[in-house]
Amino acid sequence: xxxxxxxxxxxxxxxxxxxxxxxxxxxxxxxxxxxxxxxxxxxxxxxxxxxxxxxxxxxxxxxxxxxxxxxxxxxxxxxxxxxxxxxxxxxxxxxxxxxxxxxxxxxxxxxxxxxxxxxxxxxxxxxxxxxxxxxxxxxxxxxxxxxxxxxxxxxxxxxxxxxxxxxxxxxxxxxxxxxxxxx
Numbered sequence: 001x002x003x004x005x006x007x008x009x010x011x012x013x014x015x016x017x018x019x020x021x022x023x024x025x026x027x028x029x030x031x032x033x034x035x036x037x038x039x040x041x042x043x044x045x046x047x048x049x050x051x052x053x054x055x056x057x058x059x060x061x062x063x064x065x066x067x068x069x070x071x072x073x074x075x076x077x078x079x080x081x082x083x084x085x086x087x088x089x090x091x092x093x094x095x096x097x098x099x100x101x102x103x104x105x106x107x108x109x110x111x112x113x114x115x116x117x118x119x120x121x122x123x124x125x126x127x128x129x130x131x132x133x134x135x136x137x138x139x140x141x142x143x144x145x146x147x148x149x150x151x152x153x154x155x156x157x158x159x160x161x162x163x164x165x166x167x168x169x170x171x172x173x174x175x176x177x178x179x180x181x182x183x
Contacts, residue, residue, distance in 0.1 A: 006059035008032050015052050016082050020075040022050040023114055027140060032056055035110045035138045040064045042108040044130075046098045046123060047115020051079030051091075057112065058088040064109075069094045069101050099126035107132050113139045120149040121156075 008029045015022060023031065031053060037043060037060040045054040048068035058066045068079050068091055079093050094101050099122050111127050113120075120139075127137060141147040 006056065006062075008056060008060075010052070010056060010086075012052075015050055015055070016078055016085060017050055018074050018078050020049050020072055020078055021115075021142075023053050023140065028053055028056055031112060031138050031140060032060065035112060035136050037061050037110055038064070041110055042106055043067070044069065044102070044105065044108050044111045044127070046102075046111065046113045046127075048079055048093075049075050049114060051075075051082045051093075053112050053114065054079060054091055055082055055086050055088060057110075058091045059086070061090065064090065066091045067094055067105055067108075068092070069096065069098050071095070071097045071101075098123045102126050102130065105130060109135050111135070111137045113137065114142075116146065116149075118149075120146065121153050124153055 009025050012022065012025050035043070035057070037057055039060070039062050041061045041064040043057045043061055043064065043066045045051075045057060045066060045068045048054050048070040051068055054066050054068035070076050070079060070093065076093055076095050079091075083091050083093070094105075097119070098116070099119065108130055109132055111131060113123065116123050124137075131137065139146075139150055141150060
């Protein structure tokens with residue numbers, strides 16, 4: 001009998017949270033759906049925050065592995081608390097900033113990027129060396145600057161590469177924009 005897989009969309013209130021940003025339920029569902037994580041996948045979560053994406057990715061990749069990369073000490077602690085709460089044992093929490101913190105990581109099937117700290121191009125260059133053929137990158141853009149950096153990077157890569165790209169980049173835009181009107 002086939003075992004049921006994790007159903008996406010753990011309620012936000014279920015996660016232990018602090019002042020560290022957390023990917024909200026609706027964005028997690030979209031991100032993980034587009035990442036197409038399989039049971040034996042190796043996944044990187046760059047800018048893991050509270051670990052909400054890492055937890056759900058680990059539940060999907062039940063016989064695979066997730067590497068949650070986070071630089072904020074409070075975020076590291078929250079990820080570890082959430083790992084214990086959700087009883088997932090296939091997550092390694094990596095303390096540090098990408099891409100430097102990605103030094104000893106294995107090849108991966110999917111990469112989730114939630115925070116890039118203005119180093120998106122160097123992170124994507126490093127990811128390019130670690131992503132398996134047919135791998136997926138899902139980039140969540142919270143600011144217009146990140147979206148602009150992503151588009152600039154992809155234009156540069158497209159002009160450099162004459163052959164088809166070995167992976168698929170999906171950009172999820174969730175911009176928090178305020179529009180000011182002059183009275």
